[in-house]
Amino acid sequence: MEKFIITTGKTLDLAIAAALEQLQMDRTSVSVEVLEQPKSGFLGIGAQPAKVKVTYEADEEVPVPAAALSSASRSKPKPYVPKSQREAEKREERAPKAAEKPAPRAAEKPPRPERKPERAETPKAEQPAPAPKAPPKEYPVAQPGSMEERVETFLKGLLAQMGSDAVPHAVKTGEDTYTVDLVGPSLGMLIGHRGETLDAIQHLTNYVVNRDAGKRSRISVDAENYRLKREESLRRLAHKVAGKVVKFRRNITLEPMNAYERHVIHAALQDVEDVTTYSTGSEPNRRVVVAYSRYKSVEK
DSSP: OEEEEEEEESSHHHHHHHHHHHHTOOGGGEEEEEEEOOBOOBTTBTOBOEEEEEEEEOOOOOOOOOOOOOHHHHSOOOOOOOHHHHHHHHHHHHSOOTTTSOOOOOOOOOOOOOOOOOOOOOOOOOOOOOOOOOOOOOOOOOOTTSHHHHHHHHHHHHHHHTTOOOEEEEEEEETTEEEEEEESSOTHHHHOGGGHHHHHHHHHHHHHHHSSOSSOOEEEEEETTHHHHHHHHHHHHHHHHHHHHHHHTOOEEOOOOOHHHHHHHHHHHTTOTTEEEEEESOTTSOEEEEEEOSSOOOOO
């Protein structure tokens, strides 16, 4: 069963964050529709907060059946007995009846319990041994003077300035294409909110390494396979939102994304029927709109 809440905030991100905090859900479990864009006004006059509608799936409430009637309520009423008759019956019950008392008899010994035959103990089923842990990934040693060494040298200095103990490993994956894995503890700090810190590290690395190079190289920086996990999460979100767009025949605006993440959404929905995607807004608040249409469009 679909439910929704409407929240406001100074910015769209704050309005969405308020809804997620209230629902105790993550961003991929809900869809967001922008109802009103924020307005700053002039000198604070006429300012208007952002308003969003957050839709989510909720379990249907099952009505609790009424309690069954007790056995006392189903029993038949007892017949009326006069008070004098009830008192006479009580006196008869309290009167001693020596003749009816049974003669005392010797205390009987309790019967000896039968001894059960001993059963042979069956060995317990052996539990399977835990699966061995995968060995750590091995990286080739960067050759002196190579592009891999230049990349690793720059990143080591940058990470040291950030107070991180992570170690960069650069590997050539194609012609003028390199992938860098950051390995070490506390990598969440290097990833940041929605990968913003990781994107900044990658941007700086590409700028510094290619600044004096005659031929430009493309360097991708990753940590704990974050980029692959993010792509899978974006594809699931795209198909979930597309299903709602087709079902309700209304447009849905997603949260702000960078150019690469918007490209993942466009590519995931380019073959979905009756759905088109386009981008709106300006950086860094450019968003993808998933619309109901029979025509396709791609971001230029």
